[in-house]
Amino acid sequence: MTWLVWRQHRAQVAWAAGALAVFAAAIAITGVHMADLYGAAVRDDGSAGPRLLDHLFDGYGAIIDTVHLTLLLPVVLGAFVAAPLIAREADLATDALVWTQSVTRRRWLAAKLAAVVGGCVALAAGVSALVTWWSGTPNALGGDRFHGAQFDTQNLTPVAFTLFAVALGLAAGAALRRTLPAVVATVVGYVAVRMAVGIFVRPHWLAPLHRTGGAGPDARLRSGSWLVKSDLLDPSGHAVGVRLAVPRSCARVSAQAIDGCMTRAGFRTVITYHPPGHYWPMQLAESGLFVALAAGLLAFAVVRTLRAEP
Amino acid sequence: MTAADATVAIEADGLGKRYRRGWAVEDCSFRLPAGRVCGLVGANGAGKSTLIRMLAGLARPTAGRAAVDGRAPDGNDPEFLRSVGYLAQDVPLYPRWTARAHLALGAALNPAWDQDLARDRLDLLGIPLDQRVEQLSGGMRAQVALAVAIGKRPRVLLLDEPVAALDPLARREFLASLAVLMAGHDLTVLLSSHLLPDLERICDHLVVLVEGRAVLADDVDEIIRTHKLVRGPESARRALARRHRVVDDDSAGPVASAVVRLQGPEPDPACELHDLSLEDIVLAYLAGARAARTVPDLALAGAGEGR
Numbered sequence: 001m002t003w004l005v006w007r008q009h010r011a012q013v014a015w016a017a018g019a020l021a022v023f024a025a026a027i028a029i030t031g032v033h034m035a036d037l038y039g040a041a042v043r044d045d046g047s048a049g050p051r052l053l054d055h056l057f058d059g060y061g062a063i064i065d066t067v068h069l070t071l072l073l074p075v076v077l078g079a080f081v082a083a084p085l086i087a088r089e090a091d092l093a094t095d096a097l098v099w100t101q102s103v104t105r106r107r108w109l110a111a112k113l114a115a116v117v118g119g120c121v122a123l124a125a126g127v128s129a130l131v132t133w134w135s136g137t138p139n140a141l142g143g144d145r146f147h148g149a150q151f152d153t154q155n156l157t158p159v160a161f162t163l164f165a166v167a168l169g170l171a172a173g174a175a176l177r178r179t180l181p182a183v184v185a186t187v188v189g190y191v192a193v194r195m196a197v198g199i200f201v202r203p204h205w206l207a208p209l210h211r212t213g214g215a216g217p218d219a220r221l222r223s224g225s226w227l228v229k230s231d232l233l234d235p236s237g238h239a240v241g242v243r244l245a246v247p248r249s250c251a252r253v254s255a256q257a258i259d260g261c262m263t264r265a266g267f268r269t270v271i272t273y274h275p276p277g278h279y280w281p282m283q284l285a286e287s288g289l290f291v292a293l294a295a296g297l298l299a300f301a302v303v304r305t306l307r308a309e310p
Numbered sequence: 311m312t313a314a315d316a317t318v319a320i321e322a323d324g325l326g327k328r329y330r331r332g333w334a335v336e337d338c339s340f341r342l343p344a345g346r347v348c349g350l351v352g353a354n355g356a357g358k359s360t361l362i363r364m365l366a367g368l369a370r371p372t373a374g375r376a377a378v379d380g381r382a383p384d385g386n387d388p389e390f391l392r393s394v395g396y397l398a399q400d401v402p403l404y405p406r407w408t409a410r411a412h413l414a415l416g417a418a419l420n421p422a423w424d425q426d427l428a429r430d431r432l433d434l435l436g437i438p439l440d441q442r443v444e445q446l447s448g449g450m451r452a453q454v455a456l457a458v459a460i461g462k463r464p465r466v467l468l469l470d471e472p473v474a475a476l477d478p479l480a481r482r483e484f485l486a487s488l489a490v491l492m493a494g495h496d497l498t499v500l501l502s503s504h505l506l507p508d509l510e511r512i513c514d515h516l517v518v519l520v521e522g523r524a525v526l527a528d529d530v531d532e533i534i535r536t537h538k539l540v541r542g543p544e545s546a547r548r549a550l551a552r553r554h555r556v557v558d559d560d561s562a563g564p565v566a567s568a569v570v571r572l573q574g575p576e577p578d579p580a581c582e583l584h585d586l587s588l589e590d591i592v593l594a595y596l597a598g599a600r601a602a603r604t605v606p607d608l609a610l611a612g613a614g615e616g617r
Contacts (some may be wrong), residue, residue: 003418007411093402097455100366100396101419102462105385306386309369310398 001103001111009115012081016123023066024130030063031134038137056141067134068149070127074158074165075190077120082169083182085116086305090177095310109305113298117166124162128154139224146226146274148198151283160287160294165190167297174304197289203228205285208272214263224276235266319344319466319498320365322524324374327360333522334360337374340517340527342500344465347492349509350502351592352519358502359399361519362470365500366396379465392422395464399471401455405444409437409454413461420462428461435487449480453487460491469501473508481505485512506589518592520599530588537591541567542581550581557591558598569594 034057041056057064089095099105132154139145139154151157165186172185208228211221221227232240250261274282320342327335335357342348352358363369365376367383367390376383379393403412409432417423432439437450446454452472459467469488473481489512492499500517503509509516516533518526526533537557540550547568550556555571569586586594 001419004415007407007415092404093398093400094404096363096366096368096396096398097402097458098415098419099368099385100391100394101416102388102392102421103419104388104391309363 001107004098004108005111005115009119013119016119020123020126023127026063026066027130027134030060031137034060034134034137038141057138064138067131067153070131070153070158071149073124073127074161075187077123077162078165078167078169078190079183079186081116081120082166083173083186084179085112085170085173086301086308087173087177087179087182090173090308090310091179093310095308099310105306109302113170113302116170117163117298120162120166121159124159128156128158131158143223144226145224145279146282151202152198156283156287157290160290161194163294164193164290164297167294167301168193170301171297171304174301174308177308193293197286201289202282202286205282206274206278208274208278210270210272212268212270215259215267215269221271221273222276224279226274226278228272228274230269230271233268233270240267317344318342318377319346319379320348320500321377322361322365322374323376325361325364325371325376326373326522327357327364327369328372333372335364335519335522338519338522338524339374340524342498342515342517342527344498345496346515346529347489347499347501347513348515348517349506349513350500350517350519351504351506351509352502353596354504356519357522358504358519359470360522362396362468362500362502366394366468367391368396392420392462393465395459395462395467397455397459397467397469397472400475401452401472403443403451403455406442408440408442409446409457410439412443412454412458413439416458416461422463424461424463427463428457431457431460431487431491435483447480449476449484452476452480452484456484456488465497467497467499469499471502471504473503473505481508488512506592510588516588516592518595520595525595525599526592533591534586534588536572537586537594538570538572539567539584539586539590540570540581541584546580556598558594569598 037056086095089098098108135145135150135154139150142150145151145154152161168189169182169186172182172189173179176182176185215232234240246258247262247265249265250258253261318341320340322338322340325335325338326333338357338361350358350361360369364371365378365383367385367387378390381387381390381393383394384390404415407415413425413428413432416428417425429439432453435450435453437446437453443451443454452475456469456472459469473484476484485508488499488501491497492512501509501513510530513530515529516526517524528536540547544566547556547559547566550568550570554573557569557571559568560566569591
């Protein structure tokens with residue numbers, strides 16, 4: 001089986017290895033540069049000022065975009081490596097060819113799954129390690145690693161997402177037994193589940209904390225926190241919507257003084273946020289969810305394939 | 311494997327496969343002695359492919375049982391897989407691979423792989439080893455697929471309409487090469503086709519499948535010896551029907567006649583008996599089954615063609 005697995009996947013291995021090598025080189029070079037820039041800027045903080053920090057990485061748009069694009073790696077692997085694994089054999093009717101050689105169907109499936117699931121997860125882990133290392137500097141600069149592309153491309157989650165996408169591709173291929181529908185189902189299914197979990201589940205992995213402060217801009221959070229939302233409350237404690245009625249006493253106050261005036265008038269800002277300490281529990285919880293989903297899909301794909309009658 | 315089983319290469323016993331649309335193979339029973347080249351004939355949709363896929367361990371029977379070389383077909387039984395070679399309809403191959411890569415696949419997946427046998431066949435037939443198989447002709451592709459099936463050195467070879475897609479010349483060459491192959495090896499072949507003349511050329515045994523049932527399974531010589539066209543008065547033919555099996559009755563024709571399978575001694579001298587070709591006999595089974603759908607008692611009703 002080693003021969004067959006290598007023969008069928010060697011092109012994919014070559015592509016992945018080539019892309020990973022180029023990506024690693026770009027990450028290493030820019031990562032070191034950006035860390036130096038940031039270090040120098042922080043040392044000169046007194047003279048350079050925060051405005052320079054805002055524009056510190058303006059010349060690095062290409063690598064920043066590339067790093068954000070690793071967000072797509074799981075679904076690419078799921079749709080173009082995993083989904084065709086069974087579906088393509090069914091398209092060509094070659095499942096009837098390989099399943100009537102002397103190797104049992106169980107062994108064939110075990111070898112193919114081990115290679116493809118293992119390979120994709122290893123690739124995702126490698127990319128995630130590179131991105132996580134590289135992101136140390138931008139994370140420090142932005143003071144945040146909770147937001148979409150950061151939370152989803154660093155540490156554990158990208159690996160769990162990849163396992164899920166690959167399992168989804170295998171399940172779709174086993175169920176639909178046609179390559180194109182399996183690819184489409186994988187992409188649609190992956191995007192739908194990721195969006196649903198990101199929007200409806202992720203903010204609730206841990207109960208967010210609240211902090212009340214004066215009216216005006218969000219009270220300063222510790223660097224590395226995730227601000228979920230910020231509400232302005234009127235003196236009676238009701239949330240003020242977008243149509244804010246400025247109290248008469250503050251109507252003629254200058255723009256600089258309005259926050260202080262409103263605070264004195266009894267207005268308060270309540271922020272809902274996740275402190276930096278919530279990062280790892282949330283990474284673990286979300287990764288765990290996607291690993292569990294992947295396990296279910298893999299079991300389904302195995303049963304469907306062993307029962308298939310080509 | 312017991313000594314008794316050694317002489318039976320394929321056995322089907324009440325074998326059936328039901329799909330949502332109905333039974334594809336139903337209550338199918340026959341035995342194929344080892345060493346034969348057996349043709350499996352039937353109309354399109356008679357269940358030939360389903361039967362062969364069950365024997366190859368690809369489809370699970372809904373009813374009954376099968377044994378190939380003494381083992382129940384099972385895609386997870388390595389012993390079974392080693393003893394059976396299968397060539398699917400439309401001879402699937404990996405289109406971008408060369409013939410050489412397909413032989414390497416056979417070598418990698420089969421412990422008893424015979425590289426010389428497979429390689430020599432392709433060399434002999436002048437099939438380029440280093441061209442993608444998608445660039446080869448249909449006949450050459452069929453030969454590559456057959457070489458893979460043969461190279462694993464199976465004891466039973468199942469071929470599902472391997473020549474259906476080929477032009478007449480390629481068909482003839484394929485069958486001739488199969489006959490040559492048979493001569494040198496301890497091999498049983500079950501070969502399905504709806505083209506009877508092809509089968510007639512190389513088969514010494516025949517199974518006729520009608521609506522998923524094996525209505526006839528015997529050596530070709532025996533089939534020709536026992537099947538006769540009978541002409542004679544209706545009373546004589548009725549008397550005949552009591553002792554022998556009427557396969558197809560054609561009383562509506564210009565001369566009333568019936569195809570019968572003789573069981574026991576020669577029939578009534580009041581009837582004329584004529585020899586039949588294998589094709590006529592098979593056609594009589596196919597036509598008889600069609601008539602039986604509308605006329606329950608074929609022999610006595612005296613009706614002509616059904617429908």
